Amino acid sequence: MEGPLGGLAWEHAGTARHEGSWDRRGGNGDARGVAPGQTLTLLDFHGAGIIRRFWVTIAPNDDTVRCQAILRMYWDGESEPSVQVPIGAFFGVGFGLQQDYISLPLNETSGGYNCYWPMPFHKSARWTITNLSRRRIDAFYYNIDFTAYQKLPAKLLDFHAQWRRENPTTAGRNYTILEATGRGQYVGTALFMQNLRGRGLGFLEGDEMVYIDGETTPSINGTGTEDYFSSGWYFDRGPYSAPYHGCVVKDTTMGRVSAYRWHVEDAIAFHKSLRFTIEHGNQDDTSADYSSVAYWYQAEPHQAFPPLPAPEDLLPTIPPAPKHLAGAIEGEQLVTGATATGGVVEVQDMSGFGDQWSGEGQLWWHGAGEGATLTLQLPVRAAGTFDVVGFFTKAPDYGICQLWLGDRQLGSDLDAYATSVVPTGAVNLGRVTLSAGSVPLTVKITGKAAASSGYLFGLDALILKPATVP
Numbered sequence: 001m002e003g004p005l006g007g008l009a010w011e012h013a014g015t016a017r018h019e020g021s022w023d024r025r026g027g028n029g030d031a032r033g034v035a036p037g038q039t040l041t042l043l044d045f046h047g048a049g050i051i052r053r054f055w056v057t058i059a060p061n062d063d064t065v066r067c068q069a070i071l072r073m074y075w076d077g078e079s080e081p082s083v084q085v086p087i088g089a090f091f092g093v094g095f096g097l098q099q100d101y102i103s104l105p106l107n108e109t110s111g112g113y114n115c116y117w118p119m120p121f122h123k124s125a126r127w128t129i130t131n132l133s134r135r136r137i138d139a140f141y142y143n144i145d146f147t148a149y150q151k152l153p154a155k156l157l158d159f160h161a162q163w164r165r166e167n168p169t170t171a172g173r174n175y176t177i178l179e180a181t182g183r184g185q186y187v188g189t190a191l192f193m194q195n196l197r198g199r200g201l202g203f204l205e206g207d208e209m210v211y212i213d214g215e216t217t218p219s220i221n222g223t224g225t226e227d228y229f230s231s232g233w234y235f236d237r238g239p240y241s242a243p244y245h246g247c248v249v250k251d252t253t254m255g256r257v258s259a260y261r262w263h264v265e266d267a268i269a270f271h272k273s274l275r276f277t278i279e280h281g282n283q284d285d286t287s288a289d290y291s292s293v294a295y296w297y298q299a300e301p302h303q304a305f306p307p308l309p310a311p312e313d314l315l316p317t318i319p320p321a322p323k324h325l326a327g328a329i330e331g332e333q334l335v336t337g338a339t340a341t342g343g344v345v346e347v348q349d350m351s352g353f354g355d356q357w358s359g360e361g362q363l364w365w366h367g368a369g370e371g372a373t374l375t376l377q378l379p380v381r382a383a384g385t386f387d388v389v390g391f392f393t394k395a396p397d398y399g400i401c402q403l404w405l406g407d408r409q410l411g412s413d414l415d416a417y418a419t420s421v422v423p424t425g426a427v428n429l430g431r432v433t434l435s436a437g438s439v440p441l442t443v444k445i446t447g448k449a450a451a452s453s454g455y456l457f458g459l460d461a462l463i464l465k466p467a468t469v470p
Contacts, residue, residue, distance in 0.1 A: 024357035031139035051119035059139040063096030068133035092396035094192025094372035101241035102151030143255035174277035184298025186268040194289040195255030200351030206279030331363030331459035343368030394418035399448040417449035
């Protein structure tokens, strides 16, 4: 018998066993409640076995519960858990969110949470869930399917999962996903990244660095965070899931990414120790809130886990909303409907350059040359006479341009060259009388400064300030 299902025809050893929340009285009350502060025992089995499947669903469907209900697993009578993770994060999704995705060992599907990591134990298995939130868990449903054996080979290693968080990350120092001592193999990462500024994914420039058996120089050094998660270009196609890797959450407004990578085909073996780290930004220079779950197998004893923070520090960061100039027409909102005779027009996140851009973004025109034109549709809500104020970007590769509103040039030529990326501040472009509706705004590239390396153009915002006409 061959193929992925071929082994099902061979007789299996062991005895199928099950534990769950089913109603022991024979009725339909198949859920368990967990009061604030209460610990519920999910499994307490004595003997050898291998966990095959773990399923959960929870009510209320609440972000705080997923962050503050702690799942713990103890193998073979140990006093300290080998698994200690908030229940939502254990299933591979960060920020307390419930988000459907499918991978080989973990998934969330239509209200259900599923785990297929095999978990052997030699003498006993004890699992608990502790509700650290202020909300009662009204309904905690679960099923645990496992195979009981008389004895298991001693070489089978114990399953471990550990949650960590650093908020904020430390400038100049990698975020640590796992520090382990002993022998075993690392099999997976779920990483939850939050830009504390609320926009921008610059933390994805960070590389993973893995130190094995006491190395002082990492033997595994990556090329970028989304590269580690087997993706590219800041997850440019958005969220997706695959058997061994995926991006479950990509929220550019909140500056959030939740991604996973399972080392099923490329488990990282260690014989003495393992230190798995990752940069937050190219030089650990992005201030972020990082949390993670590391999954691995090892022989006991394991290194002590870091203590969990206070319950309120298990909750996700809510980033501040981007600041907008009062009355501004954002450059970003003019990208839709823009036409250019050359180059590319898109929204550029500017949060990595500071907090001086309205909405922390701009309209970015790049790839064009001298003589090219860009036409935007400027919305005018009500007819009137206005003083036009522009906010632009200067940079080492920006050009010189003229702006026209209808058939009238606005201001003088704008030289956007500077030795670094900086905002221009308010630029007075003159007074115009406009009718209500959409008015064409044209940008024409007329040249560049001698020191500039390009002809790029960036529009942060425009303000139509009603003029006081005598």
